[in-house]
Amino acid sequence: GQQVMQIPQYQHVQEGEDFTTYCNSSTTLSNIQWYKQRPGGHPVFLIQLVKSGEVKKQKRLTFQFGEAKKNSSLHITATQTTDVGTYFCAGFVYIPTFGRGTSLIVHP
């Protein structure tokens, strides 16, 4: 079945450093979504990417969808303590398959 691998599992950074998480799918996706989940909270929708090679930005966050629509990345520039949480990708073919998430820990 469809698999979505997400790396790294954990990332410790000093406040102000950059952060990147990567998702790789075993199959070509129709679209991919990104979510953030704070500790003890529920996933919150960040963005959806649909087109091959698409790049979208939200303030310090940059999202990319690969040309083959099998991989995606989320990059955060100059992390802040408010960025702490787990970032999930969800790859869609017919149903969403979630990556295991990358937990971002920001040290002040």
Place this chain on the structure above:
Amino acid sequence: KAGVTQTPRYLIKTRGQQVTLSCSPISGHRSVSWYQQTPGQGLQFLFEYFSETQRNKGNFPGRFSGRQFSNSRSEMNVSTLELGDSALYLCASSPGQDGYTFGSGTRLTVV
């Protein structure tokens, strides 16, 4: 605008029992989907309903079922509970082709 409401927030059940969880989507959202989140397996898709019809189903046994009512509210039922069913069950709603808005979840503990 009210968010996605899930009830109850916490539930403790005994192995072999059944349980029903409830979800009220955001007003106007016709798609409701359910997910299971565990430390071991992560976030997994259970099923999605749209206009009272199950549109998609994940890879879960038939003990997991759901339904959606005409007002878009949804229920999820798990029969013959097993210890491994202990998890956070999340409901999410969507207006259609966009991202999901998740509820706060129901934490189910099976003892």
